[in-house]
Amino acid sequence: MAYVHRIEVRYNTDPRLKVRTERISSLGFPIDELHVIEVYTISTNLRDFSPDELHDIAALLTNPVVESFTIDKATIANFDTAIEVGFLPGVTDNVGTTARQTIEDYTGRKFGPGEGVYSSLLYLALGRLTPEQAQKLSSTLANTLINRVHIKTRKEYGTEGMDIVVPLVKLPDLPSAIEVDLETEDEELVRIGKEGIADPGTGLRRGPLALDLAQMHAIRDYFRSEGRRPTDVEIESLAQTWSEHCKHTIFASPMDDDMPEGLYKTCIKAATNTIRAQKGDKDICLSVFSDNSGGIIFDDEYLVTHKVETHNSPSALDPFGGALTGIVGVNRDTIGFGLGAKPCINIYGFCVGDPESSPDLYRGENRANPVLSPRRILDGLVSGVGAGGNCSGIPTPQGFAWFDDRYIGKPLVFAGTVGIMPRTDGVRKLYEKCARPGDYIVMAGGRVGKDGIHGATFSSEALDPESPVTAVQIGDPITQKKLSDAIVNEARDRCLYTSITDNGAGGISCSVAEMARECNGCHVFLDKVPLKYPGMAPWEIWVSESQERMTLAVPPEKLDEFMELLATRDVEATVIGKFTDTGRCVVEYNGTIVMDVGLTFLHDGLPVKFLKTSPPGKGKAGPLPQVPENLEETLLSMLKRKNICSKEFISIQYDHTVLGGHVLGPLQGTGRVQGVAS
Numbered sequence: 001m002a003y004v005h006r007i008e009v010r011y012n013t014d015p016r017l018k019v020r021t022e023r024i025s026s027l028g029f030p031i032d033e034l035h036v037i038e039v040y041t042i043s044t045n046l047r048d049f050s051p052d053e054l055h056d057i058a059a060l061l062t063n064p065v066v067e068s069f070t071i072d073k074a075t076i077a078n079f080d081t082a083i084e085v086g087f088l089p090g091v092t093d094n095v096g097t098t099a100r101q102t103i104e105d106y107t108g109r110k111f112g113p114g115e116g117v118y119s120s121l122l123y124l125a126l127g128r129l130t131p132e133q134a135q136k137l138s139s140t141l142a143n144t145l146i147n148r149v150h151i152k153t154r155k156e157y158g159t160e161g162m163d164i165v166v167p168l169v170k171l172p173d174l175p176s177a178i179e180v181d182l183e184t185e186d187e188e189l190v191r192i193g194k195e196g197i198a199d200p201g202t203g204l205r206r207g208p209l210a211l212d213l214a215q216m217h218a219i220r221d222y223f224r225s226e227g228r229r230p231t232d233v234e235i236e237s238l239a240q241t242w243s244e245h246c247k248h249t250i251f252a253s254p255m256d257d258d259m260p261e262g263l264y265k266t267c268i269k270a271a272t273n274t275i276r277a278q279k280g281d282k283d284i285c286l287s288v289f290s291d292n293s294g295g296i297i298f299d300d301e302y303l304v305t306h307k308v309e310t311h312n313s314p315s316a317l318d319p320f321g322g323a324l325t326g327i328v329g330v331n332r333d334t335i336g337f338g339l340g341a342k343p344c345i346n347i348y349g350f351c352v353g354d355p356e357s358s359p360d361l362y363r364g365e366n367r368a369n370p371v372l373s374p375r376r377i378l379d380g381l382v383s384g385v386g387a388g389g390n391c392s393g394i395p396t397p398q399g400f401a402w403f404d405d406r407y408i409g410k411p412l413v414f415a416g417t418v419g420i421m422p423r424t425d426g427v428r429k430l431y432e433k434c435a436r437p438g439d440y441i442v443m444a445g446g447r448v449g450k451d452g453i454h455g456a457t458f459s460s461e462a463l464d465p466e467s468p469v470t471a472v473q474i475g476d477p478i479t480q481k482k483l484s485d486a487i488v489n490e491a492r493d494r495c496l497y498t499s500i501t502d503n504g505a506g507g508i509s510c511s512v513a514e515m516a517r518e519c520n521g522c523h524v525f526l527d528k529v530p531l532k533y534p535g536m537a538p539w540e541i542w543v544s545e546s547q548e549r550m551t552l553a554v555p556p557e558k559l560d561e562f563m564e565l566l567a568t569r570d571v572e573a574t575v576i577g578k579f580t581d582t583g584r585c586v587v588e589y590n591g592t593i594v595m596d597v598g599l600t601f602l603h604d605g606l607p608v609k610f611l612k613t614s615p616p617g618k619g620k621a622g623p624l625p626q627v628p629e630n631l632e633e634t635l636l637s638m639l640k641r642k643n644i645c646s647k648e649f650i651s652i653q654y655d656h657t658v659l660g661g662h663v664l665g666p667l668q669g670t671g672r673v674q675g676v677a678s
Helices: 017-025 051-060 094-107 131-141 186-195 213-226 232-241 262-282 312-317 319-335 374-392 477-491 508-519 538-543 556-568 599-604 631-639
Strands: 003-011 033-044 067-071 081-087 116-126 147-153 285-287 294-297 302-310 342-352 398-403 412-422 440-445 499-502 522-525 549-554 573-579 584-589 592-598
Touching (some): 003 051, 051 067, 094 116, 213 232, 232 584, 302 319, 319 374, 319 499, 374 398, 440 508, 508 584, 556 573, 592 599
Antiparallel strands (some): 285 294, 440 549
16 A cells, blocks of 8 residues: 655745746746745655654755645645646656655655655746646746656646656566577668667667667677577677777777878877877876876875766756766766775866757657757756756866857767875875776665666767657766765775776676776676666666766675675665676676676677768858947957856856865956866
8 A cells, every 4th residue: 555645845935936937937938926836745655654754754844944834735825827847757856865865864764665755846837828838838847858747727726736646667577688689681780770679579679779780790790609699688788888988989990091090099199198208207197098087196195087078968858967967977987086086176068059049949850859948958057067066065166158059959068077086095006906806796876777778879879859768867966975985085995995987888787897807707696786666677777877876896805894884874885796707798687697798809899990081171261350440349249248258157056165175266356257277
């Protein structure tokens, strides 16, 4: 039996009412007021909460100075249209998770499987909206990729309020891995590479593998030599490992006749190596092109790490989730550098269309799958980076924003982190790591769900009308903060592990396989991996990119101490296998081998592409602009341009003083000019 309760929390006097209403009204909606109510839906199975417990729980979720709450009763207010926005089943709900943990701490009772707390926002709009306008407003307030929306008129709302929704994930029990027949026509191989493996039950394709025909041939030929068909787990794993996101195949491929080793080795890597050689003893680089971040000497005791990556495709679909995942992802890259660096600065870069434009663009035919507006994208990006840094206790002092309508279809989103760590602990060089045969494979941090599946292959493809919802994930910076502190502040300095990396693109399929190269093998038990909900297929568990997870190599003699430490820090850690020296990546699920691939083929079997370039066309120079007589007006007009004017509206949303390490803030001088140093 399920026990469900709904708590609604509202401001007595909403301090953001005017700004929120003006913002929505400026978009053309005829509303006089737009109130927001925070909603918490609590669902339990085995035991109900008493009225007194519910009252105390509601009080914990409310600021008694400025807010009031109702329990299992509709909020009574003056409005015409109610729009409730919550998360779809399986989408990370950070507010709901925090509320659940608050309730667990207060009651001393853990929520069990199928139980939880789910957050949503109830918007009450005063103003005569037509049904079409209400629907359009809901699409402004929600993102249908990750949100569920329920709309009611005042009459439909009545005294009962909104319907109670418990967004539980319900999945059918799935069999173990399936075999995939690659002895087929090239047309089908191309389709598998582009659209994914066909589900045996429904016939629907799973989503992009980003494998071309040559790569599909290489996989087919490898398993011919093995004398068997590949499993779906093996094909999915190869797709993640060989993706453009992970392998940078375009940069690494031979180009024309004068660049046989590709752009990466010939220009990018060679330039760095040349400079390092010229520096000689004054070379400050300690680790480049080999770890999750780059590392340089800071002083005699410390080194500094730096990592920047793009998160363009996810941010085009869900700007908040894409930017948040990007920033917490590079935080983990810092934690995963060497034996663990401490993130100390976040940086960002946003390239989007003009926020004042309203493009009528669609990704699909017949006006299907509309592109999000530049304003919606910018707001989401700014909020996502802010949530990642502010909630993790990492300052965000630097960044940039650039506006150009060529970014309307797909923004460029840069997320970066600077870290710091001691160069040595007196015994070990902390910027070096190596898993050893016999070390346990431990996954620490968040649990695995369907969010983030095919993220690596999805970001290696052009955006498509069928872009999968599962490719978009939302980070949980609070969970990651606990994980980071336990690793960097304690476990590293107690020598409790020999190697570490983050679960980013490709999930454990990439993190474990990458670490396995250090010792030449691994054996993983997928049924040991903790899941957010039951019913996930083996391949989904293997490639899911659910956030806040690190993979560590823990020696047997250190395991008990490591697990006890993380338990005391409220960080979940699970042994999911062992590192070996067999030369193979072996994966089991419920006693069945679902993957057995040689590490050499897994990492180096990618076919070489040969790229040809062509010179760009020569454009004609336009006429020179006329110089106006009054340059003062021209100067003032230029200073108003979005690419020149102050970006203070972004900077002030980020905490740059946390940790107390800054010397210069993002805004400097009496004119509060955006600085370029911190």
